[in-house]
Amino acid sequence: MFAYILRRFLISIVILFFATILVFLLVTSAGDPLALLKSNPHTPHSTILAREKLLHLNDPLWQRYWDWFWGVLHGNLGQTIAGQPVAPQLWSHLLVTLRMVVVATIIAIFVAVGLGVWAAVRQNKLADHAITVTNFVLLATPVFVLGLVLKEFVAIPINQHVGTTIFYTDGQQSPTLSGPFLSRIPDYFGHTALPALTLVLVTYASWAIYQRSSMLETLDADHVRLARAKGLSRRRVLVRHVLRNALIPVTTVIALDFAAVLGGAILTEIVFGWQGLGQWYVTGVTTLDVNIMLAYLLVTATFVILFNLIADILYGVLDPRIRYA
Amino acid sequence: MPEPARENFVMEAPGEVATVEAGAHTLPTASPGVGLGGTDAYGLSGEARSQWRIVLGRFVHQRLAMIGLGTFVLLGVASVLVGHFWQFSYTDITNNLNDPPSWTNPFGTNAIGNDMFAQVMAGVEKDMEIALTVAAMATLIGVTIGAIAGYYRGWVDSLLMRFVDLVLVLPVLAVLILLSSKLAKQSNNWLGLAVIIGALSWTYVARLVRADFLSLREREFVEASRALGATNRRIIVKHMLPNAIGPIIVNATLTVGLSIIFESTLSFLGLGVQPPAVSLGLLVDQGQASATTEWWLFVFPVAFLIVLILSIFLIGDGLREAFDPKKSRVRA
Numbered sequence: 001m002f003a004y005i006l007r008r009f010l011i012s013i014v015i016l017f018f019a020t021i022l023v024f025l026l027v028t029s030a031g032d033p034l035a036l037l038k039s040n041p042h043t044p045h046s047t048i049l050a051r052e053k054l055l056h057l058n059d060p061l062w063q064r065y066w067d068w069f070w071g072v073l074h075g076n077l078g079q080t081i082a083g084q085p086v087a088p089q090l091w092s093h094l095l096v097t098l099r100m101v102v103v104a105t106i107i108a109i110f111v112a113v114g115l116g117v118w119a120a121v122r123q124n125k126l127a128d129h130a131i132t133v134t135n136f137v138l139l140a141t142p143v144f145v146l147g148l149v150l151k152e153f154v155a156i157p158i159n160q161h162v163g164t165t166i167f168y169t170d171g172q173q174s175p176t177l178s179g180p181f182l183s184r185i186p187d188y189f190g191h192t193a194l195p196a197l198t199l200v201l202v203t204y205a206s207w208a209i210y211q212r213s214s215m216l217e218t219l220d221a222d223h224v225r226l227a228r229a230k231g232l233s234r235r236r237v238l239v240r241h242v243l244r245n246a247l248i249p250v251t252t253v254i255a256l257d258f259a260a261v262l263g264g265a266i267l268t269e270i271v272f273g274w275q276g277l278g279q280w281y282v283t284g285v286t287t288l289d290v291n292i293m294l295a296y297l298l299v300t301a302t303f304v305i306l307f308n309l310i311a312d313i314l315y316g317v318l319d320p321r322i323r324y325a
Numbered sequence: 326m327p328e329p330a331r332e333n334f335v336m337e338a339p340g341e342v343a344t345v346e347a348g349a350h351t352l353p354t355a356s357p358g359v360g361l362g363g364t365d366a367y368g369l370s371g372e373a374r375s376q377w378r379i380v381l382g383r384f385v386h387q388r389l390a391m392i393g394l395g396t397f398v399l400l401g402v403a404s405v406l407v408g409h410f411w412q413f414s415y416t417d418i419t420n421n422l423n424d425p426p427s428w429t430n431p432f433g434t435n436a437i438g439n440d441m442f443a444q445v446m447a448g449v450e451k452d453m454e455i456a457l458t459v460a461a462m463a464t465l466i467g468v469t470i471g472a473i474a475g476y477y478r479g480w481v482d483s484l485l486m487r488f489v490d491l492v493l494v495l496p497v498l499a500v501l502i503l504l505s506s507k508l509a510k511q512s513n514n515w516l517g518l519a520v521i522i523g524a525l526s527w528t529y530v531a532r533l534v535r536a537d538f539l540s541l542r543e544r545e546f547v548e549a550s551r552a553l554g555a556t557n558r559r560i561i562v563k564h565m566l567p568n569a570i571g572p573i574i575v576n577a578t579l580t581v582g583l584s585i586i587f588e589s590t591l592s593f594l595g596l597g598v599q600p601p602a603v604s605l606g607l608l609v610d611q612g613q614a615s616a617t618t619e620w621w622l623f624v625f626p627v628a629f630l631i632v633l634i635l636s637i638f639l640i641g642d643g644l645r646e647a648f649d650p651k652k653s654r655v656r657a
Contacts, residue, residue, distance in 0.1 A: 015487075019494045026495075030503050136642070140635035142586045144593045145609060145627055152616040152623070263498035267590060281499060282594065285506045293503065301494045 001316070008312050012305050019305070020072070023297040024065045033057070033081060033288040055081075055290070068294060077298075078291035086291045089280065090299065096172050097276035101265050103192060104199035109254060112204040116211025116250075117243060123216060131208070138205040143264045147198045147271035155194055167194050170273040195272045202264055203257070210253055214246040221245075248318045255311035259304045380571075383647040390643020396636035400629075404450035413440035415447035416601055423619050433621035435611070445625050448605040449633060451598060452585050455519045456637075459584035462523035464577045467530030472561050474531070475538025486535065489528045497525050501587060505596040512599050518591065522584050530576045537569040571648030578641035582634050589630055605630040 034051055037043050052058055056067065071078055077086040119131040138146070155167035168174070168191045177187050218224065219242055227237045266278030273279075277296060284292030384390060413419070413430075419438040426433045432441035474485040504521045508514045541547060542565070550564050589606025591597030598604035605626050612622035 015490060015494060018491055022491060023495070026500065026503055031507050136638055137631070137635060140582065140638050141631050142589050142593075142606070142634075144590060144606075145630060148609070148613050148616065148623075149627065152613075156617065259493070259496045263496040266496075266498055266502070267593075270594070282502060285502055288506075297495060297499060300496050300499060304494050304496070 004316070005313055008309055012309050016302060016305050019301045020069060020298065021065065023294060023301065024068065027290055027293045027297065028061065028064070030285070030293070031288050033290055035288070068291075072298065077295045080292055081287060081289045086295050089292075090277075090295050093275065093277045093280040094299065096274055097262075097265055097269065097278065099172070099188075100192060100195050100199060100268065100274065100276065101261060104196045104203065105254075105261060107196065108200045108204040108207065111200060112207035112254075113211055113247070113250070115204070116208040117215055117238075117246075119208070119212045120215030120219065120246075121238070128212075132212070135205040135209050138201050139209075141202065143198065143202050143267040144271055146202055147195070147268055150194055150198055151271065166190060169194065172274045172276065195268045195274060198268050198271070199261070199264055203261055207250065207254055207257070211246065211250050214249050215242060218242045218246040248315070251318060252311040252315050255307045255314060258307040259300070262300050262303065380644075380647045384643055387643045387646060389639050390646070393636040393639025393643065396632060397640060400449050400633055400636070401453055404446045404453065407443060407446040408450060411440075411443055411446070413443045415439065415443040415603055417443070425619075426621055432625045433619070435619075435622055441621060441625060444603050444608060445605070445629050448603045448608050448626065449629055451515060451602060451604045452588060452606075452630075452633065455515050455522070455588050455598075455604075456581045456584045458516070458519035459523040459526060459588075460577045460580040462520065463526035463580050463584075464530055464573065466523070467527035467576075468534050468566070468573060470527065471531035471534025472538055472566065475535035476542055476557065476561055476565070478539070478542075482535070485531075489531055492525070492528050498587070498590065500525060501591060502594065502596060505591050509596045509599060513602060515598055515602065518588060518597055519584075522587050526580050526584060526587075530573060530580070533572050533576060534569055537572065538565060541565045541568055571644075575641055575645045575648060578637060578644055582637035582641065585630075585634050585637070605633070 032038070033055060034048060034057070037051065038048060056064055059067075068078065075087070077090060079085055080089070115131050115135075119128040122128045151169045155169050159165050159167060171191060173184075173191050174187050177184055224237060224241050227241045228234070232241075262278075265276065266282065268274070269276040269278040270282065277299070280292065281296040283289075284296065408414075417440060419434060419440065421430065421434045422438050423436055424430055424434045430440050430442060432445055434440055435444070470485055470489075474482040501521060505518060508517045508521070511517070538561075547560055547564060550560050555564070585605075588597055588604060589609070592604045592606030593610045595610070598607050600607070608626035609623065609630065612619075612626055616623035
């Protein structure tokens with residue numbers, strides 16, 4: 001077991017290394033960071049040359065990669081085009097995004113498992129049909145559409161009806177927010193509720209569909225029939241013999257879906273005006289800020305590889321039938 | 326749609342867990358052209374029927390899937406007809422600014438006087454164009470890579486699959502935003518858009534086909550055709566692919582739906598389809614500011630976008646059931 005985890009860990013590091021090369025090639029091919037400057041006929045030639053030198057644009061590609069990679073190894077993510085260090089910006093935006101993603105993922109797991117189990121137990125009954133249709137509609141709704149609909153047709157009418165702002169639709173917190181942590185909680189809640197709800201609704205649907213089919217598969221297994229024949233109660237069979245086994249594949253699916261959740265977070269942040277990682281990245285892309293794009297893709301790739309590793313290990317821990325080859 | 330059965334493990338009870346994997350099943354018929362006779366729910370006659378007739382028979386019996394197919398065909402035909410015969414073209418600028426829905430403009434008009442009905446239908450047409458191109462491209466690439474990896478195994482397989490792993494490490498949307506930012510500066514960029522979405526959408530089908538091919542290559546009919554002197558190419562194309570066709574078609578359908586989601590997302594961000602061309606994502610973006618005042622600018626594009634994607638997912642789900650009915654058996 002330990003040798004297996006160690007080997008998976010080492011493979012993950014190799015993948016991460018190749019990912020840095022891929023990321024670097026993608027980002028440097030995105031365009032010329034000085035295109036805007038050059039398009040202005042009044043820019044003095046000396047300025048362009050100075051900027052090129054500052055951003056190392058004339059160095060060979062492998063040299064630029066190596067400089068960046070060496071910096072990353074030493075915790076230095078470089079500077080933005082505006083000349084500020086990237087790392088502090090990255091951490092502050094990451095915290096904002098994680099607040100939404102962690103809350104949404106935890107809620108989505110409970111909703112998905114709950115509804116998936118319910119639909120499977122009531123297979124082909126009204127509850128099953130209602131849940132399945134809802135899941136499909138949510139699956140077919142792009143994140144930004146859901147966010148906009150919740151914002152325009154749920155949050156704003158409710159706020160108008162009540163007369164005060166319960167659901168904030170712009171920003172991750174009020175700009176003037178201060179005071180002790182406890183007194184800030186209502187403000188955090190008002191700002192987080194809708195974006196988190198958006199992310200929950202688009203994320204849980206595919207997991208719930210998966211949980212349902214996994215449950216149906218297990219309900220059909222011989223050991224379940226045996227457990228019922230032994231005289232165990234329906235409830236006990238459902239929880240101990242069915243759900244426990246049905247959760248195994250779902251767990252790994254949830255861990256592997258992390259990249260998709262981060263993708264969804266980009267849109268949620270843009271719709272709700274959060275100054276999070278996704279918003280930061282899109283700004284980086286539009287201004288062709290190489291170090292911002294690199295930092296974002298590096299961090300997300302690291303997270304995805306980490307969750308792949310966790311999925312692999314969890315799969316083995318949860319399912320004792322698995323031998324480590 | 327990630328795959329749960331991870332290749333890194335050896336299962337002691339492979340049958341039980343492997344069946345959970347979405348769509349990765351071989352067809353009930355081992356060799357193409359031989360009918361199943363009386364083994365499926367709708368064909369008790371015992372007369373020989375082709376694999377396709379059986380699948381079709383199961384598909385048409387599903388109400389939701391047929392509704393999905395009907396909606397999709399209707400939207401496709403209507404978008405082409407409206408483009409040719411409707412009194413307004415989506416580029417026409419009239420003097421009716423921000424008019425609510427009426428008999429002349431059933432979906433109203435926008436701030437510069439475009440007829441919204443023409444705009445929405447043009448958006449549907451553009452979305453379908455892009456999505457079908459993406460699905461064709463992604464399926465072609467994915468099937469080729471998956472088939473080569475699964476058939477030849479060894480270092481070819483390792484190399485290709487490690488490459489797939491590498492592609493999957495980056496969030497698709499983030500890479501799409503990066504690649505499309507360059508395209509967004511050109512008008513009429515839909516083909517380029519389709520190419521980049523397609524270039525990132527083939528990984529799942531590649532894994533699917535590889536997994537199928539790994540088991541198919543050990544089957545007797547493959548051994549038989551090899552003994553008869555068939556070339557590798559002939560074995561792959563004539564004998565193995567027809568047996569893996571179910572999951573491939575189901576996945577291609579889902580890719581159509583997913584690529585509409587990706588395209589509309591990029592268009593919403595201003596990185597996708599560029600004006601004067603329209604797509605539903607672009608219309609949603611243009612309509613969002615007036616969602617509560619000029620509701621018709623927002624509600625119609627949103628409704629058509631969701632209905633279009635939903636219809637495709639329903640078709641895909643119906644096809645999955647039709648190709649693989651054992652997943653939906655009623656429990657005793």
